[in-house]
Amino acid sequence: MNKQAIKVENLVKNFGKGESLVEVINGASFEVNKGELVALVAPSGAGKTTLLMMIGCVEEPTSGRIWLGDEKVYENRWLTKETRKIRREKIGFIFQAHYLIPFLNIIENVTLVPQTNGISKEESEKTAMELLEYFEISDKAHAMPSELSGGQNQRAAIARALANKPQIILADEPTAALDIKRSVDVVKMLKKIATDQDVAVIMVTHDEAMLPLCDRILKIEDKKVVSSEVPRDTKIL
Known part of the structure; x- marks a missing residue:
């Protein structure tokens, strides 16, 4: 059984042209498997959110290849016009701010995307209550x-x-607005989700205290992505 959830090959992202061209990512290649919680770390401005948004089919790369599961979704261009459908069906986004719709109650917020995808109100509400x-x-x-x-x-x-x-x-900085205890709770929750539901989770974080809770670390170095092991000797709550 294929455990690969994300595969990126030689991904490049530039902004601007000519003398104003800025290279953000230059030749990133890595894989993330189902069931993994992977931290993505780098200095501010090094392209963490940009990389996340390319994987999420929000930001178009300059070149390279992206697979989500068994489907190649990008090879020097989007291979489908339905990037919005890919986001709705394959990807869940979590941000630093919760971005819940303020005029909908909690269960209405949770059922919005499934109902947009054609799931019945009854079934989507059942799933929402379970969650x-x-x-x-x-x-x-x-x-x-x-x-x-x-x-x-x-x-x-x-x-x-x-x-x-x-x-x-x-997940883009999902703990940035939380104290240390709540941060640990959220990251442990993400790890449990990855394990229990066989989901691949990439979490952008600046907080090194969260790294021991992850399975692996991806670092952006010299505009490329390198993988490293988690420091297990760090104490956390």
């Missing part, structure tokens, strides 16, 4: 985002990211 129970906020299903704490809203945002049963979770 909210998993994250221990099922009692908040009919509450508005403004009525929840920051940590509860982030859990709801993770539930929303999982509602379309994605193969891949892309």
Whole structure:
């Protein structure tokens, strides 16, 4: 059985042209398997979010190749016009801010994408309640985002990211606005999701304290991506 969830080959991303050309990523190649929680680290401005958005079919690369699961989605151009459909069906996004829709309650936020994908209201609500129970906020299903704490809203945002049963979770600084305890809780949750649901998770982080909770580290160095082992001797909560 193929465990590959993400494969990137010789990915390049430039902004601008001529004398104003800026190379952000130049020849990145790596793989991420199902069931892995991988940290993506680099200095500010080194292209972490850009790389994440290319994998997520949001930002178009300059050149290279991207596979999501068994499907090659990019080879020097998008191989489908339906990049939005790929995002809806294969990828869950989690951001530093939860971006819940403020005028929808929690269960309405979580069921929005599945219903957009054609899943019935009944089935999507059943899945949503299972996720909210998993994250221990099922009692908040009919509450508005403004009525929840920051940590509860982030859990709801993770539930929303999982509602379309994605193969891949892309998390951009999901703990940046949280204290150390809540940060650890969120990263442990992402690891549990990766393991329990056989999902590949890439998490952009600046917080080195979170790295021991991950399976592997991807670093952007000299505009390329290198893989390294996790420092297991670091103490965390």
